[in-house]
Amino acid sequence: MSVNVTMSSTVILDGIMIKMSQQKKRISTCNYKERFFVLDTQELKYSECRPGRKPILKGCIKLYSIKCVDMVFTYLPVPCEFKYPFQVFHGKHFLYIFAPDKDCRLRWVHALKEETKNNNLVEKYHPQLRMNGKWRCCKQSEKLAKGCVVYDPVDCGSKKTLPAIPDLEIERLSDGVHRIAIALQNYSPLGDRELALRKDEEYTLTDSSHPDWCYVRDERGNTGFVPRIHLSEISGKNFERFEWYSKNISRGEAENVLFKEGKEGAFVVRNSRQTGVYTVSVFTKAPGRSTGEKQPCVKHYQIRRTETGESSFYLAEKYLFRTIPELIHYHQHNAAGLITRLRHPVTQKGCCSQIIAHGSKDEREVDPDELTFGQELGRGQFGRVLWGEWREKKVALKLIKEDCMSNEDLKEEAKIMIKFNHSKLVQLYGVCTQRSPMCLVLEFMENGCxxxxxxxxxxxxxxxxxxxxxxxxxxxxxxxxxxxxxxxxxxxxxxxxxxxxxxxxxxxxxxxxxxxxxxxxxxxxxxxxxxxxxxxxxxxxxxxxxxxxxxxxxxxxxxxxxxxxxxxxxxxxxxxxxxxxxxxxxxxxxxxxxxxxxxxxxxxxxxxxxxxxxxxxxxxxxxxx
The missing domain is CATH 1.10.510.10 (Transferase(Phosphotransferase) domain 1)
Incomplete structure (x- = not known):
């Protein structure tokens, strides 16, 4: 007579998350797979969800084989719907799991660490992904190379205990600039010197010099300390330094200034009637949708915020940015839903920024006497391309057709191309606008297009x-x-x-x-x-x-x-x-x-x-x- 003995296990957590496949030869969207995960006291299992049918078990990891569990941090875009990855290192394999939110990730990492804290754990781990045959964090090429960050089997990398409230000189800012921040979540004070936060309400920052605490004032005049991680500042300390910002200009005044300027893409950023909200006003000569004829007008776009997330500012389309200056910088180069790009910042006095107006009077401008023109290499939608010489260097000269591109826009193109520096982008050496036709002086590529x-x-x-x-x-x-x-x-x-x-x-x-x-x-x-x-x-x-x-x-x-x-x-x-x-x-x-x-x-x-x-x-x- 034989007796089967099975050890009972208790489910600790379960839920749907996304698993990143480690199969190199599976190159498709299937590399990110929705799975139903179950963590019990013995195993971490994941199954394929099949509506109306029994799930299929796809993987099972014995908890005693786990050597590391921790967050994964990456500046690269996350290519699946769930944006909060963590890792499980077991045996000689890495399992990357993407949770739907920060709290979910924290629960799973905490639970897994608790269940594996007495295992044979690694001393160090890799906090970033492996890519192009190397770990992005430490550039080591060996897949099982020793990690670069000390592994803590208890700390989950989030919600650390805050240090004691600092002894700051309150309301000591010397410049008198009032900065506005938004509460990202509710916060209940733990002491008399702290202030309660209500999600999405605005607060005035009085002191933010401490790395963990800020001293703020609410709309009712109450003051106190709050954790820095619960706030998102609307505008930086030097918001007024940007040439596009006109603090107190009204909608009508903005229209008058922009019409007077009359340049396509001339714009200002101004305060809206609602406190803490900003509006972008931009001038355009774009053809009307109904007639197709050019109808100069000023469009107004309110800078909006998403409900959640660190990158929360956007304009017409939901291209999200962490700060308003980052948003404006992006739309200066991409319309992305606007009637036109934000081409020319206009000051409240009614003139384009001198940074834009005179930005090309530097080393980007090539003296035409330094150029030698050779035979034609090809033609494109912008004009002819010749080979040539510049300062004893063989170059390509892109001649811009008359009436195809304005002098001003060619200079702007040069500013953008020179800013980008990468081995897989054709290098721009300069622009020549003192001759006709105008031309770009570019890196010569021997084998052509x-x-x-x-x-x-x-x-x-x-x-x-x-x-x-x-x-x-x-x-x-x-x-x-x-x-x-x-x-x-x-x-x-x-x-x-x-x-x-x-x-x-x-x-x-x-x-x-x-x-x-x-x-x-x-x-x-x-x-x-x-x-x-x-x-x-x-x-x-x-x-x-x-x-x-x-x-x-x-x-x-x-x-x-x-x-x-x-x-x-x-x-x-x-x-x-x-x-x-x-x-x-x-x-x-x-x-x-x-x-x-x-x-x-x-x-x-x-x-x-x-x-x-x-x-x-x-x-x-x-x-x-």
């Missing part, structure tokens, strides 16, 4: 070469993405190839400046349809995710060795096909994993497409396979 190069090398490109080209473009786009910059015209024709076959991005963002509507227009009548995402075709809505769609088409161009997408279809037929859910077919030379990435880029909803940071990760993994 990518589309021509692909066709010239047809039948001679290896799989590693094609994958490397896609990886080069992704690196450049990931850099632009982290800079909150949208390319708008990503295609093989706008990438250049160096002598060593390195692919670099060119013409990023230039379609914003076209004046004659030959390529894009405010009415969205002309744009590269065969490279454009559905939201661009329908609503002229550009974003980093519309760039991702274009990148999928660029990958298709690479793996077809320079074929034109939808070459036998008109633009109208392409739009009709896309609306019906049809996509470009898998190229013969593209591995299945690569085509899955292309297809991921072509998801109907922008939110379902990957970020460039994630694409960079996935393509890097393919190079290691």
């Amino acid at each position: 990518l589309s021509d190069y692909l066709r010239a090398k047809m039948g001679h490109l290896s799989q590693d070469t094609m994958l490397g080209m896609c990886l080069d473009v992704t690196e450049g786009m990931a850099y632009l993405e982290t800079s909150n910059f949208i390319h708008r015209d990503l295609a093989a024709r706008n990438c250049l190839v160096s002598k060593s076959n390195v692919v670099k991005l060119s013409d990023f963002g230039m379609t914003r400046y076209v004046l004659d509507d030959q390529y894009t227009s405010s009415m969205c009548s002309k744009f590269p349809v065969k490279w454009s995402a559905p939201e661009v075709v329908k609503y002229c809505k550009f974003s980093s995710k519309s760039d991702v769609w274009s990148f999928g088409v660029l990958m298709w161009e690479v793996y077809t060795e320079g074929r034109r997408p939808y070459e036998n279809q008109s633009n109208a037929q392409v739009v009709e096909s896309l609306n019906a859910g049809m996509r470009l077919l898998k190229p013969r030379l593209a591995p299945e994993a690569v085509y899955l990435l292309m297809d991921w880029c072509w998801k109907e909803r922008p939110v379902d497409r990957p970020s460039f940071a994630l694409l960079l990760h996935e393509l890097s993994e393919l190079t290691e396979c």
Whole structure:
């Protein structure tokens, strides 16, 4: 007679979270999988949810095998719906789990640490993700390399006990500037010197010099200390220093100032009638929706806040930013739902900022006598490209067609391109506006544009070469993405190839400046349809995710060795096909994993497409396979 003895276990936590797959060869949206997690006193299990059917067990980790449980911190965009990752290191494997909110993550990390605190734990752990064959935190390449941060089996990395309230000189600010902050959550005082907080109410900051405490005043005049982590400041201490801020200007006064200036994209930021709320007023000559004729007007956009989250400021579209200056900086380069970009800050006295007006009078301006012009290399929507020489260096000279781009906008383009510094972006040396036509002086790329190069090398490109080209473009786009910059015209024709076959991005963002509507227009009548995402075709809505769609088409161009997408279809037929859910077919030379990435880029909803940071990760993994 045999007796089966089973040890009983008690469920501690359960709930739905997202698991990140560690299978290198599974390159698709399936890398982020919704799973039902159960933690009991013996195991951590996760199952596939199947509505109306029994869940399928997908994984089981014995608690005694766990060596580390802690938060994961990353500055890269999180590519799934749940944004709060934590890690479980067991045996020789890492499990990354994404929780829906901070409190949920804290509960799971606390519970797992409590259950594993007596295990054989690591001394140090990696607080960031592994990417491109290296740990982002310490740059070590070995997957099982020793961590770089001391592991605490008790501390959960959040909600630490606050230190004692400091002995500060109250109301001692010397500049007399009153700063406004919003309470992110309720807070109940634990002592007589503290002040209660109510979520979403505004408070005046009197002293914020301590790293953990702020001294504030509420609307009723009560004062006291509150934890710094429960506040989000609306505007910085030197908010008034920005040239675009006009503190007390009214709506009518703003309109008068902007109409008098009369420049497309001239703008001010002013106080709204509601305390602590700000409005952006911007001048435009954009054609009216009904008549198509230019009707100068001033549009007013209230700066809004989301209910939750650290990055909470936004304008017309929900492109979120932590602070108002960051929001304004982004919209100075991207319309993103506004009638026009915020091109020219205007002071309350009614003149454009001198920073903008005279910003090009420096080393960016190239003396035309220093330029030698050679033969033509090609033509594009902005004009001819020649090879030339500048200061004994071989360069490319992009000559801008007359009436295609204003002198002022060319200088602005130069300011933007010089600011970006990355090995996968074509370098701009300067701009020459003292001759006609005006020109950009650019890094010379010996092998020309990518589309021509692909066709010239047809039948001679290896799989590693094609994958490397896609990886080069992704690196450049990931850099632009982290800079909150949208390319708008990503295609093989706008990438250049160096002598060593390195692919670099060119013409990023230039379609914003076209004046004659030959390529894009405010009415969205002309744009590269065969490279454009559905939201661009329908609503002229550009974003980093519309760039991702274009990148999928660029990958298709690479793996077809320079074929034109939808070459036998008109633009109208392409739009009709896309609306019906049809996509470009898998190229013969593209591995299945690569085509899955292309297809991921072509998801109907922008939110379902990957970020460039994630694409960079996935393509890097393919190079290691």
